[in-house]
Amino acid sequence: MSKYDIAIIGGGILGTTISYWLSTLYDLKICVIEKEQDVAMHASSRNTGVVHSPFYLNPDTKKVLAKSAILSYEMWKKLAKDRNIPWKNTGVFEVGFDEKQHKSLEEYMKWGERNGIQEDELELLEGKDISKKEPNVQCYSGIYCKREVSTDFGLFTKELKKESERNGIKFLFGKKVNSIEKNNDCIIQFDDSQISSKIIINCAGGNSLDIAQKCGLATDYSDLHFRGEYWIADDEYNDLVKTTIYTVAEFKGYPFLDPHWIKKANGQSEIGPNAVPVPSPETYSGYLGDITTSLSKLKEIITGNALKLLADPEFLSLVSKEWLSSISKAAMIKRVQKFVPKIRPEHFSRRGIAGIRSPVITPNGKFLSDVMELEDKNSYHIINYNSPGATGSPAYSAFVIKKLQEKGFLDYQAKPKKSIWDFDSIAI
Numbered sequence: 001m002s003k004y005d006i007a008i009i010g011g012g013i014l015g016t017t018i019s020y021w022l023s024t025l026y027d028l029k030i031c032v033i034e035k036e037q038d039v040a041m042h043a044s045s046r047n048t049g050v051v052h053s054p055f056y057l058n059p060d061t062k063k064v065l066a067k068s069a070i071l072s073y074e075m076w077k078k079l080a081k082d083r084n085i086p087w088k089n090t091g092v093f094e095v096g097f098d099e100k101q102h103k104s105l106e107e108y109m110k111w112g113e114r115n116g117i118q119e120d121e122l123e124l125l126e127g128k129d130i131s132k133k134e135p136n137v138q139c140y141s142g143i144y145c146k147r148e149v150s151t152d153f154g155l156f157t158k159e160l161k162k163e164s165e166r167n168g169i170k171f172l173f174g175k176k177v178n179s180i181e182k183n184n185d186c187i188i189q190f191d192d193s194q195i196s197s198k199i200i201i202n203c204a205g206g207n208s209l210d211i212a213q214k215c216g217l218a219t220d221y222s223d224l225h226f227r228g229e230y231w232i233a234d235d236e237y238n239d240l241v242k243t244t245i246y247t248v249a250e251f252k253g254y255p256f257l258d259p260h261w262i263k264k265a266n267g268q269s270e271i272g273p274n275a276v277p278v279p280s281p282e283t284y285s286g287y288l289g290d291i292t293t294s295l296s297k298l299k300e301i302i303t304g305n306a307l308k309l310l311a312d313p314e315f316l317s318l319v320s321k322e323w324l325s326s327i328s329k330a331a332m333i334k335r336v337q338k339f340v341p342k343i344r345p346e347h348f349s350r351r352g353i354a355g356i357r358s359p360v361i362t363p364n365g366k367f368l369s370d371v372m373e374l375e376d377k378n379s380y381h382i383i384n385y386n387s388p389g390a391t392g393s394p395a396y397s398a399f400v401i402k403k404l405q406e407k408g409f410l411d412y413q414a415k416p417k418k419s420i421w422d423f424d425s426i427a428i
Helices: 013-025 063-083 099-114 127-133 153-166 205-214 291-303 306-310 313-327 329-336 389-406
Strands: 002-009 030-034 092-096 122-126 141-145 170-173 179-182 186-189 194-202 225-228 244-247 260-263 269-272 276-278 355-357 372-376 379-383
Touching (some): 002 013, 002 186, 013 030, 013 389, 063 153, 099 122, 179 205, 194 205, 269 329
Parallel strands (some): 002 194, 030 170
Antiparallel strands (some): 092 141, 225 276, 225 355, 244 260
């Protein structure tokens, strides 16, 4: 049985970035466990590719995510330049449709300043001024942020994997964790083998709650999975709008992303998403997935706290609308026509890449609004790490390493190596 000092579960952007930091700071035997055959096979590649500017994050409740996004911007920019990864400055409009949403935008302007966005990078405009910049966009008012960028987080993850491997990290692909036995060390069991590790770091994305529960943690929480789908604009309609457009969230208590127009790093324009309930973090088409998974999830919902959420009539109304916009392209187009009235269903003949978000549900039947970090004597778990998670992952992962050092998980002598980024200037 192979023995490791640290086992990171999850080869997405967060787990791979943590592996990179550890590889530059210590000479330890470390592995990354990934059930797929490569890194970034799920949410880390299946996303909009937007490097978000955190003007919409409340600095009182989302301080760490906002700080991570601000610091990581320059980190990603440097790596993009060094590795020839797309870095397309698109700018973004966050638009509102009435006086109430305008008040939210005014608050966002204050949040943006507090979160570290420069004054000359944010501008609050009336709808008529936005229409001068983007003639096909209609709204009451909106914020323009000129620092917004589109990139490819999957490519970033693959580059960090290469660097981690050069520094001695072992990636174990095709290894699904079946069970975890915890004594002095952790015994991690797969279908065909097992390994031991002194420490587990759980970064398993949509499966992170399941991994934590295998360690006996967060057993009173549950999760649901929602597939977000997009449509790609045909070439002749690709530049109807040249800027990424987001809208002020209409239902702030639910993790449904309001519709947006995305300018991708590859030059394409996409609209979406919806949020269709699916039984697993990998159900990228259809609605049921495999029967065993679907039945297992149904049983979990019926017997768990998700049932409280599903009894909420507002939530059920939202779900029904989202499902309709998956079945009907016209229904999704109608949502986007609110701010780009000129588009028509026939302008979109191809589906974009679908991604899945897995929000965690608290014991009282509400969506968990922030990241949850849990620990026991030899494991650390990062759960509910959602947007803008990819944007902030270089800095956020450095913060995690700093916590692990302070908590005594990394009671080893540091032996720093040459690094793309400076850990000490970030993890403060």
